[in-house]
Amino acid sequence: MPTSRPVVTRFAPSPTGYMHLGHAYAALFAWRAARTVGGRFQIRIEDIDKGRCRPAFADAIVEDLDWLGLDWDGPVMRQSDNLADYGRAIERLEALDVLYPCFCTRSEIRAEIARADAAPHGPDGALYPGTCRVLSRDQRRARIALGRPFALRLNMDKAMALAGPLDWHDRALGRQPCDPAGAGDVVVARKDTPTSYHLAVCVDDHRQGVTLVTRGEDLFQATHIHRLIQALLGLDVPAWHHHPLITDSTGARLAKRNRAMTLRALRQAGKYPAQVRAMIGFES
Numbered sequence: 001m002p003t004s005r006p007v008v009t010r011f012a013p014s015p016t017g018y019m020h021l022g023h024a025y026a027a028l029f030a031w032r033a034a035r036t037v038g039g040r041f042q043i044r045i046e047d048i049d050k051g052r053c054r055p056a057f058a059d060a061i062v063e064d065l066d067w068l069g070l071d072w073d074g075p076v077m078r079q080s081d082n083l084a085d086y087g088r089a090i091e092r093l094e095a096l097d098v099l100y101p102c103f104c105t106r107s108e109i110r111a112e113i114a115r116a117d118a119a120p121h122g123p124d125g126a127l128y129p130g131t132c133r134v135l136s137r138d139q140r141r142a143r144i145a146l147g148r149p150f151a152l153r154l155n156m157d158k159a160m161a162l163a164g165p166l167d168w169h170d171r172a173l174g175r176q177p178c179d180p181a182g183a184g185d186v187v188v189a190r191k192d193t194p195t196s197y198h199l200a201v202c203v204d205d206h207r208q209g210v211t212l213v214t215r216g217e218d219l220f221q222a223t224h225i226h227r228l229i230q231a232l233l234g235l236d237v238p239a240w241h242h243h244p245l246i247t248d249s250t251g252a253r254l255a256k257r258n259r260a261m262t263l264r265a266l267r268q269a270g271k272y273p274a275q276v277r278a279m280i281g282f283e284s
């Protein structure tokens with residue numbers, strides 16, 4: 001259990017829209033976890049999804065964090081600047097022989113799940129059914145030679161066997177046995193980007209020296225995957241603190257999808273930063 005290291009936290013938004021109250025809560029949570037113990041707080045823009053992320057939103061998030069009264073250490077990191085690092089991590093995983101190319105399209109995966117009698121399921125629904133895991137070396141080569149685009153998936157059973165039993169520490173819930181099997185063969189490099197969310201988070205938390213990952217409890221299951229990737233790559237292991245997601249008065253989650261109020265809208269409506277902080281329980 002990592003307790004003696006200085007606390008280093010981060011806020012890692014994806015710039016797919018303006019910052020809303022849910023983001024503000026996550027940012028303040030990470031900032032407070034560091035600042036109350038004299039630790040470091042960093043910002044990382046998770047912008048690898050070219051289809052959904054916009055540089056203008058990244059700039060707006062940084063501006064809104066500043067308006068909200070947060071300060072941070074070091075430059076703002078952007079994942080799109082780190083693609084070479086992710087490529088090196090992929091090479092290391094390839095050397096361990098725990099990856100395979102997956103040529104399936106989304107609709108092929110859906111059709112295969114519908115067809116299979118006993119498609120594997122995890123906590124978040126149907127898992128990748130393993131179609132490309134069983135391709136022979138020659139079949140893979142032939143498809144690659146034809147120029148078929150492919151993602152790289154982690155062979156979960158093989159990776160777990162290689163890493164052996166693992167656990168991780170959640171500050172709120174204590175020791176957690178690491179059980180990533182429920183995620184199936186996750187993608188570590190997308191067809192359009194030489195990484196995925198899971199891989200990039202692990203590489204960057206290590207590189208930024210993060211010792212405490214604070215984030216919403218919606219990412220609790222992802223932590224099992226991250227702990228495994230860290231073990232495979234020999235990366236530093238942080239502690240985690242998954243916090244509840246803030247909800248409105250009806251109990252609905254405040255997220256972009258249900259048009260939560262953006263900080264911009266609140267600011268334009270005349271709210272002060274202290275009032276916005278108080279709305280989400282940060283009174284000081």
Ligand code: GLU
Nearest residue numbers: 012013014046201214215
């Ligand atoms: N970029 C992720 C998001 O916006 C957060 C990743 C993390 O905190 O590990 O949901």
